[in-house]
Amino acid sequence: GSATTAPKSLAARSSDSNADVTAAVGIIMGSDSDLPVMKAAAEILEEFGVPYELTVVSAHRTPERMVSYAQQAYKRGVKVIIAGAGGAAHLPGMVAALSPLPVIGVPVKGSSTDGMDSLLSIVQMPRGIPVATVAINNATNAGLLAVRMLGVADSQYIEKMLKYQDSLKDMVLEKVEKLER
């Protein structure tokens, strides 16, 4: 295919989309072992009706794929990239270096250092190349932050976010009511 055509594994998804829809958010991760954490971002995007794509791109094991993904994503219409990785987590920062898009980094907790290795690898970016880093394993917040970014240009997401925030408030108030009963 041409340079701006998505690989087959990158067909946009969301509950109410067909395969021709352009993904607004690209979710990438260093390994399929990151999927149990990263799927929370996909669940949020499903909930908000955001077309997204999801795939594995490894900075260390598939460096050329990382370069082409990062260089092509904006040309294919992707607006925000969510990148998750564990350990020596170079993927989010390298993708931010190669792409003009906002990159949200998700530090994925590994087995040896409680995710601190990944957190510090992702958050300590040099001036000039930002990565918006969420908490360790908090792919939910990465999804929500992506929705807020899309809200800048698409007010349906602002409306949906206001409702989501209301639902969080209701949830807490219900618990308070039960506690105080």
Ligand code: RP5
């Ligand atoms: C990182 O190494 C990946 O993002 C993953 O979190 C970690 C381990 O990968 P696997 O050895 O499980 O494939 O690059």
